[in-house]
Amino acid sequence: MDFVKELKSSQDYMNNELTYGAHNYDPIPVVLKRGKGVFVYDIEDRRYYDFLSAYSSVNQGHCHPDILNAMINQAKKLTICSRAFFSDSLGVCERYLTNLFGYDKVLMMNTGAEASETAYKLCRKWGYEVKKIPENSAKIIVCNNNFSGRTLGCVSASTDKKCKNNFGPFVPNFLKVPYDDLEALEKELQDPNVCAFIVEPVQGEAGVIVPSDSYFPGVASLCKKYNVLFVADEVQTGLGRTGKLLCTHHYGVKPDVILLGKALSGGHYPISAILANDDVMLVLKPGEHGSTYGGNPLAAAICVEALKVLINEKLCENADKLGAPFLQNLKEQLKDSKVVREVRGKGLLCAIEFKNDLVNVWDICLKFKENGLITRSVHDKT
Template structure:
């Protein structure tokens, strides 16, 4: 008699994606159908702690009731106008962004990489129309180890072979310098007078949560000012309270604005993980270089996105999520360092706020880190490896101390499996 193998719900959904979808991701084998706060549930009904937060897009927690209410309320009235017309939501959202982060103008887009592309275009336009560089000579500097997205121009700035292989030819006018190396950047500025801007992450998330020296950004900012170069910060992953304050790069209350960029890029948690929303902020001298018809997006700044994002930002402020991220991050990394004293697998603990990572000893090929994440999953916690031997750990910012300690127990139990 022939044996019939029963296929689980999860296996069926995974098979369908593999059959009909492009193979451009390698997800953990878990099929999620519901989320609330720090938890997600799969189609079998199993509950997990979410320690990726959709790459820090769900800082406010899954399906935050206030954000979902704003979504429903606006969706019943007006969702999209295109920018051919004004709406009653865009101006309010732009004003909110500008006043909160301290800029004169905001340009609202959709995905994070669209915002990075927007910043690149602004750098070049400003370089020709304000700085006075010769036509088609402007260069934009990026840091080694960066991750700003997947478009052709953005991967032109990457030194990650997996992002670049067989996608060339690449865009000209891109220069790279080592991350966290002020001297290398200064030497470049001395040698090349065609530098328009420097685009950098305040903490390199995709690279494995690489935290630079405390004075790195302020020193880079000073050099940019001295050489008349735009200082551009990509806070798509680090922003909106993830690192223990609203922004990783500077304090929006102006208590420390020495690292405030000329152009600020936001995304991900800007909408609380509900819609793709991004924004670029700058003052008039930079932003007004772009004139009508020179840049835009059909969906950028749509009424639904504006209503949702304004509420998502207000939730972060009202619930003091930056403060919680700071406090819970300290508790979490203290616990990770304590585990590291008993587990030879943890080579290093990195992070700030609730953006953390552990570096796994002997996992450069990625197999061990993947296996550890599979064990995390088996014990009720979801995380993903990055760059082979690093595991990024970034729960929603609504997590409490009791949950932190439970997750630390899961991590230690999982690591013990490989001792």
């Protein structure tokens, strides 16, 4: 590792990544070295407000001491044993999760994309074994402009042409409908081979698209009417970001399946979870799905502590309290801007949409960085 001594400037570090790493990302030109709370610091020790929060992975703040201590303490004892054996921490984590969110069972994985892939399999299996859909005919409804990851299943469900170009053939039987459109949803739900509708409570990667208040009560009602699983992808919206423990709590609905990730570890470790009741989850049998790292002892210990921090520090309530005035103030400050199209959000998940024919959003992000705030654009205008 002597070559590290040769790296002096931010440009040296950026060149290092560009030379030896794959070019599947286009990062903002800042080299981050450490983080604490709402701040991150670059290698020249310049401080920035982190307004991206690793896409809602660090709702508890960077390097939260309680989560870090739980991680260190568990790492000293046992980090992984695979699911070939029981561990003394996984069951504790599973019990905590199911009690907190009100479901019978939880299946632990590592990433949000893995949670989505698990949901595809779980819903199909339920469709065949419970709904009695003919073999190899199960269909899943998703929304236009959704985002659930970049695995093959996830991009098959996507409508983003950029992430699909030259990656086919794709997984079949994903039906796409407009977001926040109950009429279009009901039309597809009438297909007897539909097993699930998977939807984000707020579409994050699409530009923080907030649905009408009547949408999710309508979704829950329609899915029940047509005997279709209602699956809420709360990987980005869950765990306090929108002002509730789950974003679906804003709408008074309880999905059949919940997907969690990102802030489930407070940014310390890849952890995701799929929650459902027995009538859904127990269609999976030993050998049909799993992960070497999913639910490992280290992840389990971190997960419990990350959730305790959310609860004990009332971070959901804080996002709820601060979100509305923050959004209102932002709208007021930008109401006369000639380059801003819209300011929108829910809780502390907020976005500014620009008129991209008048301004380059990448340049806006660079200007933010110059003024001590880092964030990132989505789809060239938000």
